Amino acid sequence: MVPRHPDALVDPIENVLAHIAECEPFEQALATWESALNKSLVTLDALKNYAWKPAARELLAQASPFADAGLETYLRLRLRWLREPIRVQIWIAGHRVDTLIGDRLVVQIDGAHHVGAQRSEDIRHHADLRLRGYHVIRVSYTQVMFDWPTVQDLIMRAVAQGLHRSR
Numbered sequence: 795m796v797p798r799h800p801d802a803l804v805d806p807i808e809n810v811l812a813h814i815a816e817c818e819p820f821e822q823a824l825a826t827w828e829s830a831l832n833k834s835l836v837t838l839d840a841l842k843n844y845a846w847k848p849a850a851r852e853l854l855a856q857a858s859p860f861a862d863a864g865l866e867t868y869l870r871l872r873l874r875w876l877r878e879p880i881r882v883q884i885w886i887a888g889h890r891v892d893t894l895i896g897d898r899l900v901v902q903i904d905g906a907h908h909v910g911a912q913r914s915e916d917i918r919h920h921a922d923l924r925l926r927g928y929h930v931i932r933v934s935y936t937q938v939m940f941d942w943p944t945v946q947d948l949i950m951r952a953v954a955q956g957l958h959r960s961r
Contacts (some may be wrong), residue, residue: 795808795809795812796808796809807830807835807836808836808840808841808844811826811827811830811836811841811850811853812846812847812850814826814827815827815846815847815849815850815853816847816849816850820849820852820853821867821868821871821872822864823849823853824853824856824857824867824871825861825864825865825867825868826864827853827854827857828857828858828859828860828861828864828866828867829861829863829864831857831858831859832859832860832861832862837859838854838857838859841854841857842854856871858870858882860881860882860883860884861882861883862882862883862890862892863903863905865892865903865905865935865938865939866882866883866892866893866903867882868938868939869882869892869893869901869903869938870882870893872942872946873895873946873949876895876953878895878896878953878958879894879895879896879897880893880894880895881893881894882894886900886923886926886928887919887922887923887926889915889919891923895949895953895958896953896958896959897958897959897960898927898928898929898957898958898959898960898961899928899929899931899949899952899953899957899958900923900928900929900930900931901930901931901933901949902916902920902930902931902932902933903932903933903934903935903938904916904932904933904934904935905934905935916932920932927960927961929952929957929958931948931949931952933945933948
């Protein structure tokens, strides 16, 4: 932990992450750590220099700075047993995709901001991905957080059909 003056009202980010590691379930804690990394509040290299307790060491071993929102973290964790490459926030056809499974299966997670002009751009990019041979599954925040079995079933059916592989 980073020492702080007793009158300080704000803890350093490293202390906050240490508390989260001890208090939150692993999946939620990892999403928070990855959000902090993604927002450049801290770096992996800097975090490696601290003496962490076991829970924080496990989070550090799994953390990646590429997850844009906690949902990509949840998706990656929940599907890691697939033993297929799962990459988050990578660029395809000039735009980032939330998750790429294998070579060709894109999973996009739509939040509340996917309306209006953003929705139109999502539809255009989806069509462009399809024309380039990608298969796209779109799910919502609510589905990932509260109906995971349905989301997992959709993805498993796509993988079973080989939609994640280059043809």
